[in-house]
Amino acid sequence: MNSLAAAQVPVAAYLILAAMLFSVGVAAFLIKRNLITIFMSIELMLNAVNLTFVAFAHMWHQVSGQIFVFFVMVVAAAEAAVGLAIIIAIFRTRQTLNVDQIDLMKS
Amino acid sequence: MQLALFLIFGGLAAAGAINLLLQRHPINSALSLVVVMMSLAVLYWSLGAEFLAASQVIVYSGAIMVFFVFVIMLLNAGEEERTHGSRAAYIVGFPGAAAIFCLLSFVFLSERHALGSSNIGGYLNHVTSNITEISSLLFTKLLLPFEVTSVLILVAILGAVVLARKEQ
Numbered sequence: 118m119n120s121l122a123a124a125q126v127p128v129a130a131y132l133i134l135a136a137m138l139f140s141v142g143v144a145a146f147l148i149k150r151n152l153i154t155i156f157m158s159i160e161l162m163l164n165a166v167n168l169t170f171v172a173f174a175h176m177w178h179q180v181s182g183q184i185f186v187f188f189v190m191v192v193a194a195a196e197a198a199v200g201l202a203i204i205i206a207i208f209r210t211r212q213t214l215n216v217d218q219i220d221l222m223k224s
Numbered sequence: 225m226q227l228a229l230f231l232i233f234g235g236l237a238a239a240g241a242i243n244l245l246l247q248r249h250p251i252n253s254a255l256s257l258v259v260v261m262m263s264l265a266v267l268y269w270s271l272g273a274e275f276l277a278a279s280q281v282i283v284y285s286g287a288i289m290v291f292f293v294f295v296i297m298l299l300n301a302g303e304e305e306r307t308h309g310s311r312a313a314y315i316v317g318f319p320g321a322a323a324i325f326c327l328l329s330f331v332f333l334s335e336r337h338a339l340g341s342s343n344i345g346g347y348l349n350h351v352t353s354n355i356t357e358i359s360s361l362l363f364t365k366l367l368l369p370f371e372v373t374s375v376l377i378l379v380a381i382l383g384a385v386v387l388a389r390k391e392q
Binding site for chain 1: 226227230234237238241242245250260267275283284288305306316324325332339358362369373376377381387
């Protein structure tokens with residue numbers, strides 16, 4: 118029990134967890150057809166990168182990575198506000214959230 | 225302690241992420257994303273970033289996800305339907321994501337000796353100095369970027385108001 122309590126986690130494990138979260142975010146971004154779910158997968162990718170930053174900040178005993186995470190959170194909050202407003206505007210004009218039916222740019 | 229925290233909450237985060245991918249209804253995806261963010265907050269705390277753990281819970285789970293759930297309820301979004309585009313995305317999406325994951329984990333595993341292991345003792349003894357250092361850095365060297373983020377938030381609020389306003 119004592120050895121388990123003192124067991125250390127390799128930084129590579131955190132990084133692999135972050136890589137797994139990031140690739141699930143990429144897959145959800147490509148596969149999902151709902152605009153809001155696609156937006157949520159972007160947030161998932163941002164969170165995966167944040168975990169990488171925190172793991173490296175812990176590894177190097179520096180706070181720079183944590184400050185980067187703080188700025189990423191601020192930008193994600195701003196992005197969520199604007200992005201959800203855009204989603205509401207699109208839903209008003211097109212009455213759908215399916216990305217296959219929102220092809221304004223396609224001629 | 226750290227290993228147990230990592231196994232429990234890392235597994236919870238991975239399960240939440242996969243559940244986000246598999247669920248068809250957006251509200252289920254949003255709730256599983258909340259699970260991912262909460263377990264990431266615990267992982268941040270175990271890595272000695274208490275301030276980020278708190279702000280993860282407050283900003284991400286508290287503000288952003290409530291916003292998401294609110295918009296899903298407002299737009300009354302139903303289940304997504306499969307179309308031709310989604311079948312092509314299935315063919316490209318899963319192998320692409322698997323390739324990214326394999327590449328990244330290969331790099332991390334081959335460099336794992338250089339990366340070392342995280343030790344909860346010794347570093348977490350300076351609990352206060354962690355937050356003190358963040359705040360002193362934020363209010364001295366990085367004061368200008370910190371202030372610019374307030375302008376960013378203001379512009380985002382104005383943009384959201386302009387975009388979501390009803391056309392006359």
